[in-house]
Amino acid sequence: MPVGRPDHSSHRSSQREGVITGVEETAARLTWVRTEQSRFEQEALRDESLADAYDAAAGSPAPPVDPAAGAALRFLAASIGARSVVEIGTGYGASGLWLLRGMARDGILTTMDSDAVHLDHTRALFARAGFGAGRARLIRGTAAEVLPRLTDGGYDLVFVDAERRSYPEFLDEALRLLRPGGMVVLHGVLAGPGGPDGPLRAPDPAETAAREVIGRIREDEAFISLLMPLGEGLLAAIRR
Numbered sequence: 001m002p003v004g005r006p007d008h009s010s011h012r013s014s015q016r017e018g019v020i021t022g023v024e025e026t027a028a029r030l031t032w033v034r035t036e037q038s039r040f041e042q043e044a045l046r047d048e049s050l051a052d053a054y055d056a057a058a059g060s061p062a063p064p065v066d067p068a069a070g071a072a073l074r075f076l077a078a079s080i081g082a083r084s085v086v087e088i089g090t091g092y093g094a095s096g097l098w099l100l101r102g103m104a105r106d107g108i109l110t111t112m113d114s115d116a117v118h119l120d121h122t123r124a125l126f127a128r129a130g131f132g133a134g135r136a137r138l139i140r141g142t143a144a145e146v147l148p149r150l151t152d153g154g155y156d157l158v159f160v161d162a163e164r165r166s167y168p169e170f171l172d173e174a175l176r177l178l179r180p181g182g183m184v185v186l187h188g189v190l191a192g193p194g195g196p197d198g199p200l201r202a203p204d205p206a207e208t209a210a211r212e213v214i215g216r217i218r219e220d221e222a223f224i225s226l227l228m229p230l231g232e233g234l235l236a237a238i239r240r
């Protein structure tokens, strides 16, 4: 019986089918993930105050954390029963509201922004949401001006969402402010078109700074850390 070339065609077509099935499964899974995420987002936006914050920030140069990242902030604040929280970068108040919703009922949020218009908007927003002056301190100024006035070791959580090129300095300040076991959370650490091997373009100072804090936190055994691909990248770390 002549021995012909082995026929791989059925194997190839079943491989192709396998690949197609795999692609379809991945696509179906992604659709499901997006659907569930958007359900969470829709749920969050039923909260009128949050919806106001997102409306006010739309198209502004102070983009809010997206609802998935906001829900993570609320969760993190609740998980440590945060009573004293510092926020760098108030914006139009979305992240502040998420934090307040997770904090202990008598917790106080200290939030700062260099822009008075953002603070005025957020003060009114917080008041409408039931968080008056007793629950939130809104301070006008740059982080460099305000942070040195805050007490060492006095805070449970520090959230950073402003001027990424200053993240290394903000991390140093956050570590000074946190009590032992406190948590620092930085937003935007995965923003930008960079990739694992570095972008094929001139280095961007904001991205370089973000990479520096990711590296510092990852390599320092004093931290228990978590990098979440939510929003523009949320990096949380607890200092033992």
Ligand SMILES: C[S@@+](CC[C@H](N)C(=O)[O-])C[C@H]1O[C@@H](n2cnc3c(N)ncnc32)[C@H](O)[C@@H]1O
Pocket: 057, 061, 062, 063, 064, 065, 088, 089, 090, 091, 092, 093, 094, 095, 096, 112, 113, 114, 115, 118, 141, 142, 143, 144, 161, 162, 163
């Ligand atoms: C990305 S927005 C914050 C969005 C806000 N966290 C939210 O989720 O709604 C950044 C904010 O930081 C403020 N900002 C930028 N650089 C700052 C600095 N060095 N110190 C204090 N605020 C700063 C801007 O005015 C802007 O309102």
